[in-house]
Amino acid sequence: MAVWLATGQQRVLAQATTKTNTQQELPVPKGIPNLLFYVQRDPNTNTIVYELNLDSKGNLNQEEPIRIYWMRYADGGHRQDLNFIQRKFAYGLHVKKITPEKYELKFVCYDKRTLYLMKGADGRFHVYTAIGKKQSILSRVFVRIEGGTFWVPNVVYAEFTGQEAATRKEIIERFKP
Known part of the structure; x- marks a missing residue:
């Protein structure tokens, strides 16, 4: 994961928190319907939010199926769009349309993990990936950084959290990118 930067206009409250292994409490985004x-x-x-991008009729935006933006909790909880560098080198996604209901996704900063946006058994879109070698619905990515530089931070590990697609049990995988 080459670059994990910081930056995030609409107020959304975080009603819960999650702890990192250093016991730092991080907000959990709430009130984001998609x-x-x-x-x-x-x-x-x-926090960087990846939200399903629907048009005014509730249909998936085929050109840009995912809207990505900051929740600036450190600055009062407002929403802010990613800037050019963040979109192109850090938090953006490469999106490849496979069918109108299935897209291949890869982070611009780390293309070794493939994600898929597709409809699940519940008829709703989810992002699927392998977590712990099991097909899972991704809910959170955490990146532990210790030092480094703006362009090349020292990423100690990344952690994917989600639910196994088959059982809906929580699953977590930590790995060194």
Whole structure:
């Protein structure tokens, strides 16, 4: 994961928190009806949100199926769009349309993990990926950073959290990118 930067206009409250292994409490995004997953990294609480992008009729936007933005919890909880560098080098996604209801996704900063946006058994879109070698619905990515530089941070590990698609049990995988 080459670059995990910081930056995030609409107020949304985080009603719950989750703890990292350093016991830092991070907010859990709430009140986002089409939330797919979110990315957090320490040492700050700002969160990158990946939300299903629907048109005014409730149909998936075929050109841009996922809307990505910051929740700036450290700055009062407002929403902020990603800037160019963040979209192109850090938190953006490469999106490849496979069918109108299935898309291949890869982070622009780390293409070794493939994600898929597709409809689940419940008829709703989810982001699927392998977590612990099991097909899972991704809900959170956490990136532990210790030092490094703006362009090349020292990523100690990344952690994917989700639910096994078959059983809906929580599953977590930590790995060194």
